[in-house]
Amino acid sequence: MEKISVRAAREAEAIGRQICLQGWIRTRRDSKGGFSFLELNDGSSLGNKKVIADADLPNYEAEIKHLTAGCSVTVRGEVRESGGKGQATEVHAGEVILHGTADAETYPLQKKRHSFEKLREWAHLRPRTNALGAVARVRNCICRSIHNFFQEEGFLYVHTPIITASDCEGAGEMFRVSTLDPANPPKKDGQIDYSQDFFHRPAYLTVSGQLEAETYACALGKVYTFGPTFRAENSNTSRHLSEFWMIEPEAAFFDLNDNMRLAERFLKRVFGDVLEDCQEDMRFFMDRVDENAIDRLREILESDFLHVSYTEAIDHLERSGRKFDFPIAWGKDLQAEHERYLTEEKFRAPIIVYDYPKTIKPFYMKLNDDDATVRAMDVLVPGVGEIIGGSQR
Amino acid sequence: MEKISVRAAREAEAIGRQICLQGWIRTRRDSKGGFSFLELNDGSSLGNKKVIADADLPNYEAEIKHLTAGCSVTVRGEVRESGGKGQATEVHAGEVILHGTADAETYPLQKKRHSFEKLREWAHLRPRTNALGAVARVRNCICRSIHNFFQEEGFLYVHTPIITASDCEGAGEMFRVSTLDPANPPKKDGQIDYSQDFFHRPAYLTVSGQLEAETYACALGKVYTFGPTFRAENSNTSRHLSEFWMIEPEAAFFDLNDNMRLAERFLKRVFGDVLEDCQEDMRFFMDRVDENAIDRLREILESDFLHVSYTEAIDHLERSGRKFDFPIAWGKDLQAEHERYLTEEKFRAPIIVYDYPKTIKPFYMKLNDDDATVRAMDVLVPGVGEIIGGSQR
Numbered sequence: 001m002e003k004i005s006v007r008a009a010r011e012a013e014a015i016g017r018q019i020c021l022q023g024w025i026r027t028r029r030d031s032k033g034g035f036s037f038l039e040l041n042d043g044s045s046l047g048n049k050k051v052i053a054d055a056d057l058p059n060y061e062a063e064i065k066h067l068t069a070g071c072s073v074t075v076r077g078e079v080r081e082s083g084g085k086g087q088a089t090e091v092h093a094g095e096v097i098l099h100g101t102a103d104a105e106t107y108p109l110q111k112k113r114h115s116f117e118k119l120r121e122w123a124h125l126r127p128r129t130n131a132l133g134a135v136a137r138v139r140n141c142i143c144r145s146i147h148n149f150f151q152e153e154g155f156l157y158v159h160t161p162i163i164t165a166s167d168c169e170g171a172g173e174m175f176r177v178s179t180l181d182p183a184n185p186p187k188k189d190g191q192i193d194y195s196q197d198f199f200h201r202p203a204y205l206t207v208s209g210q211l212e213a214e215t216y217a218c219a220l221g222k223v224y225t226f227g228p229t230f231r232a233e234n235s236n237t238s239r240h241l242s243e244f245w246m247i248e249p250e251a252a253f254f255d256l257n258d259n260m261r262l263a264e265r266f267l268k269r270v271f272g273d274v275l276e277d278c279q280e281d282m283r284f285f286m287d288r289v290d291e292n293a294i295d296r297l298r299e300i301l302e303s304d305f306l307h308v309s310y311t312e313a314i315d316h317l318e319r320s321g322r323k324f325d326f327p328i329a330w331g332k333d334l335q336a337e338h339e340r341y342l343t344e345e346k347f348r349a350p351i352i353v354y355d356y357p358k359t360i361k362p363f364y365m366k367l368n369d370d371d372a373t374v375r376a377m378d379v380l381v382p383g384v385g386e387i388i389g390g391s392q393r
Numbered sequence: 394m395e396k397i398s399v400r401a402a403r404e405a406e407a408i409g410r411q412i413c414l415q416g417w418i419r420t421r422r423d424s425k426g427g428f429s430f431l432e433l434n435d436g437s438s439l440g441n442k443k444v445i446a447d448a449d450l451p452n453y454e455a456e457i458k459h460l461t462a463g464c465s466v467t468v469r470g471e472v473r474e475s476g477g478k479g480q481a482t483e484v485h486a487g488e489v490i491l492h493g494t495a496d497a498e499t500y501p502l503q504k505k506r507h508s509f510e511k512l513r514e515w516a517h518l519r520p521r522t523n524a525l526g527a528v529a530r531v532r533n534c535i536c537r538s539i540h541n542f543f544q545e546e547g548f549l550y551v552h553t554p555i556i557t558a559s560d561c562e563g564a565g566e567m568f569r570v571s572t573l574d575p576a577n578p579p580k581k582d583g584q585i586d587y588s589q590d591f592f593h594r595p596a597y598l599t600v601s602g603q604l605e606a607e608t609y610a611c612a613l614g615k616v617y618t619f620g621p622t623f624r625a626e627n628s629n630t631s632r633h634l635s636e637f638w639m640i641e642p643e644a645a646f647f648d649l650n651d652n653m654r655l656a657e658r659f660l661k662r663v664f665g666d667v668l669e670d671c672q673e674d675m676r677f678f679m680d681r682v683d684e685n686a687i688d689r690l691r692e693i694l695e696s697d698f699l700h701v702s703y704t705e706a707i708d709h710l711e712r713s714g715r716k717f718d719f720p721i722a723w724g725k726d727l728q729a730e731h732e733r734y735l736t737e738e739k740f741r742a743p744i745i746v747y748d749y750p751k752t753i754k755p756f757y758m759k760l761n762d763d764d765a766t767v768r769a770m771d772v773l774v775p776g777v778g779e780i781i782g783g784s785q786r
Contacts, residue, residue, distance in 0.1 A: 127608060127611075144550070175571070220435075228621065245552055
């Protein structure tokens with residue numbers, strides 16, 4: 001008897017098969033007709049599988065009638081066409097094996113919505129909620145899509161160092177890594193003696209793999225990183241995390257137009273895969289979290305990304321007649337409110353702003369002939385703002 | 394004119410096409426016949442592409458005749474059938490554009506072998522060597538194969554925390570992460586006041602994502618991690634790095650037999666993909682680094698992994714008549730010399746040793762009915778030793 005996923009058991013093609021399912025009970029409902037309906041979830045999909053357990057099963061009275069949310073079970077049975085609405089199939093159990101019980105008095109994930117903040121108290125259980133399960137499946141799809149995209153484009157995946165002795169963007173925002181005794185560090189001439197630390201010098205968590213990836217790009221042509229990155233910034237905004245996974249493609253012989261085209265293909269591939277592979281999870285987000293969750297991605301997929309120079313962008317903002325909190329002036333960086341106006345009101349589409357003033361960008365970007373702007377770009381999308389930054393060097 | 398990779402330009406299917414190549418010169422040889430042979434590499438393959446640059450090209454005397462190893466160029470031309478040996482194709486250049494020169498007096502990667510230790514001095518250039526390029530391509534292939542394998546098996550990729558407050562396996566071997574001033578940390582009652590540190594408590598770099606992955610497996614069924622892991626152990630052996638990427642699959646409802654079958658399928662998939670996709674790089678390793686590089690993988694692919702209980706393994710070692718540096722006794726862990734005897738002499742195949750004494754394994758492994766052994770396994774392969782460890786919990 002083949003073990004299959006709930007996701008597979010919900011498909012009409014499964015009808016007629018003898019199968020084995022393993023997962024966790026979401027709900028149980030007892031029918032007066034002498035059987036129980038079980039809703040089983042195994043994480044393979046948001047939706048559950050309806051299981052019909054007949055009263056003549058040997059453990060019906062002793063176990064099945066006491067199943068509650070969170071119990072772990074094995075179900076063996078036949079997939080049949082569903083008599084009810086909403087599901088194509090149902091499983092008629094020949095056997096229900098109970099592995100672990102969950103006390104209904106204390107198991108916290110009952111049929112009730114909890115806030116994300118509240119769910120932090122049950123970090124070990126919250127992946128069983130619809131919302132965090134959906135996040136995990138969509139995140140998995142995004143990661144798969146990222147790798148597939150770059151591999152198909154001929155980029156090599158490289159792992160750049162996490163612990164680093166280089167201080168890329170100012171030590172103030174980096175985490176320090178050490179094995180010295182913090183209460184009693186070795187000192188020399190009144191200073192910490194880092195020659196006795198693990199790496200014999202001060203070490204930090206990386207803020208970017210760019211420098212190392214560039215050396216690989218200058219040998220292997222096209223490479224990308226996809227790994228954890230760190231910022232020791234105590235910022236409670238939705239835009240900053242102290243630990244996050246970042247993708248950094250680096251390609252030799254690419255000019256800024258190549259970068260812009262790559263960025264557009266990349267976003268369309270990832271968003272397209274999510275809409276295709278995670279339909280049920282995305283509908284859940286649309287219904288419960290953000291009614292634009294699907295439309296926003298679809299609109300990006302159907303748009304041609306407009307290329308707008310920084311100078312043009314400033315011009316549009318100045319002529320908008322709008323009052324912004326942050327003043328607009330050539331030479332100042334664009335703020336979130338400016339990005340939103342451009343993508344959500346002026347162009348109503350994703351745009352790529354390019355050729356920024358050299359004064360607000362790092363030294364290593366390629367200077368244009370005007371001696372005032374550099375070959376930098378930011379991809380801005382409606383509802384999010386900056387989603388990719390890049391440059392020609 | 395389409396830009397293609399050197400790898401693609403070397404295939405016979407490219408013959409007749411007008412193409413653009415971009416990469417770095419490896420060698421230049423001038424023919425008396427009034428043209429030069431250039432060997433061009435772009436990192437897409439170990440092998441170079443032979444380019445024929447005719448003396449009537451406008452920059453022949455000024456630039457092409459001065460090209461040296463490391464120069465970066467764009468070549469536009471036609472792919473033709475090769476007259477020479479060893480290569481199926483050659484490119485007849487219509488244009489050679491020089492982007493960057495490399496001074497032959499100071500550019501260190503000339504036609505000469507350097508030791509890996511010496512190459513550390515040119516960390517920014519060493520990916521251009523045959524050996525490090527091959528390592529990068531094989532590593533990329535392994536990573537792609539790892540993700541493809543788990544995705545096809547229905548595992549979800551999860552990112553477990555890198556910075557952690559849990560002290561999984563003894564703080565002695567962990568790196569400490571902090572933003573406190575190491576020279577002058579805040580103190581309270583004579584102790585470091587971690588409430589003022591970034592996370593308001595002592596924090597470390599993770600040694601394992603197992604605990605977090607288990608919570609996801611108990612909600613989503615099958616998950617895997619693939620991320621950096623850290624050990625603050627100053628061990629100069631080939632088996633320990635302070636920073637390395639580790640794969641941790643966790644699956645609910647798997648017993649030890651499921652784990653063993655998964656481990657065998659996994660290794661065979663990865664090694665099979667490497668032999669298939671990286672033939673040229675693997676031949677290079679066989680010729681230059683380890684003459685068994687290919688055979689070792691092929692033998693693993695063609696083997697059925699033998700399952701040998703720990704008790705049987707001890708029995709084989711005791712009856713071997715061999716003198717080992719480390720004594721053999723039931724209850725002691727297997728050492729590298731024992732593993733080598735079992736895989737390279739006794740069985741001459743990969744083996745999976747299972748059911749280890751509970752006294753040498755962590756508390757969380759499932760105890761067998763004998764009350765003496767636990768459902769742990771180690772996969773041992775000839776020439777390497779332990780390559781995977783796992784358990785039923």
